[in-house]
Amino acid sequence: MSLSLHGVDLVHANGQPALKGIDLNVGNGERVAIIGPSGAGKTSLLRLLATSLKPSAGQLQLLGAAPWSLSVRERQRLRARIGLVHQAPPLPPRQRVVTAVLAGKLGQWSLARGLLSLLHPLDGAGAQAALARLDLAEKLFERCDQLSGGQLQRVGIARVLYQTPDLILADEPVSAMDPVLADHTLGVLCADASRRGITLLASLHAVELALAHFPRIVGVRDGRIAFDRPREAVTQADLDSLYANEQLRGDLPSSPPVAPPVLHIPRC
Numbered sequence: 142m143s144l145s146l147h148g149v150d151l152v153h154a155n156g157q158p159a160l161k162g163i164d165l166n167v168g169n170g171e172r173v174a175i176i177g178p179s180g181a182g183k184t185s186l187l188r189l190l191a192t193s194l195k196p197s198a199g200q201l202q203l204l205g206a207a208p209w210s211l212s213v214r215e216r217q218r219l220r221a222r223i224g225l226v227h228q229a230p231p232l233p234p235r236q237r238v239v240t241a242v243l244a245g246k247l248g249q250w251s252l253a254r255g256l257l258s259l260l261h262p263l264d265g266a267g268a269q270a271a272l273a274r275l276d277l278a279e280k281l282f283e284r285c286d287q288l289s290g291g292q293l294q295r296v297g298i299a300r301v302l303y304q305t306p307d308l309i310l311a312d313e314p315v316s317a318m319d320p321v322l323a324d325h326t327l328g329v330l331c332a333d334a335s336r337r338g339i340t341l342l343a344s345l346h347a348v349e350l351a352l353a354h355f356p357r358i359v360g361v362r363d364g365r366i367a368f369d370r371p372r373e374a375v376t377q378a379d380l381d382s383l384y385a386n387e388q389l390r391g392d393l394p395s396s397p398p399v400a401p402p403v404l405h406i407p408r409c
């Protein structure tokens with residue numbers, strides 16, 4: 142089993158409940174998409190699995206360990222086995238792409254090797270190969286603040302490809318890409334996970350991408366698991382009730398929108 146949650150609750154530091162009674166088991170090598178409306182708890186769930194947040198209640202097992210029973214040092218070692226893909230990768234703006242990709246292995250390298258790599262890229266060819274899989278090889282020596290949002294997301298994914306972790310957690314990994322690029326990039330990420338037999342969990346707003354790339358779909362709503370099914374078993378009714386938005390429904394305009402007033406700009 143790659144990860145398992147039993148009766149997990151999460152309450153944020155400000156008292157906001159985000160997850161309630163989560164039961165979830167994911168086997169080695171599974172690819173799971175987490176879908177659900179804004180504020181449902183997808184990011185909170187991924188942050189909890191990344192051990193950046195501690196459950197308020199319940200049991201969490203990750204890669205064969207109970208992370209919150211480990212020492213700080215052991216938990217750091219566990220974290221080095223997890224690859225995180227962020228919606229907005231937290232990359233220093235002036236950092237070169239090559240350094241950002243190589244940083245994927247910082248958790249596996251000695252401190253000396255890590256520091257050296259920050260000063261002088263030690264494996265430019267490895268970083269370039271990871272970027273090439275995402276058609277971004279030519280950006281190797283660009284600065285991160287010179288890239289578009291979608292290119293930055295691909296750098297974040299290249300970093301995880303280079304890291305070769307045992308588990309990948311991806312939070313909205315392709316949200317800044319056009320539909321064709323998003324589909325292609327998700328294909329590369331899924332193919333890598335499948336080839337290496339590792340587990341991949343990704344939160345996605347694009348339901349069609351989730352159904353196209355992930356054999357198992359978990360719907361989250363109001364901090365709870367609304368459904369957990371193989372993609373073939375997900376019905377339109379599942380999706381309709383997952384995304385039902387009572388608040389918006391009450392505010393829908395009853396008549397067509399009124400044309401904006403014609404502005405009369407005085408001539409000077």
Ligand SMILES: Nc1ncnc2c1ncn2[C@@H]1O[C@H](COP(=O)(O)OP(=O)(O)OP(=O)(O)O)[C@@H](O)[C@H]1O
Pocket residue numbers: 153154155157158159177178179180181182183184185186
């Ligand atoms: N750092 C935080 N501190 C306090 N409350 C938080 C924090 N992060 C999230 N929340 C709250 O937890 C709940 C779940 O938020 P979360 O970000 O997990 O949802 P989400 O499904 O990822 O939403 P989105 O699709 O909009 O990114 C929301 O009510 C949110 O306001």
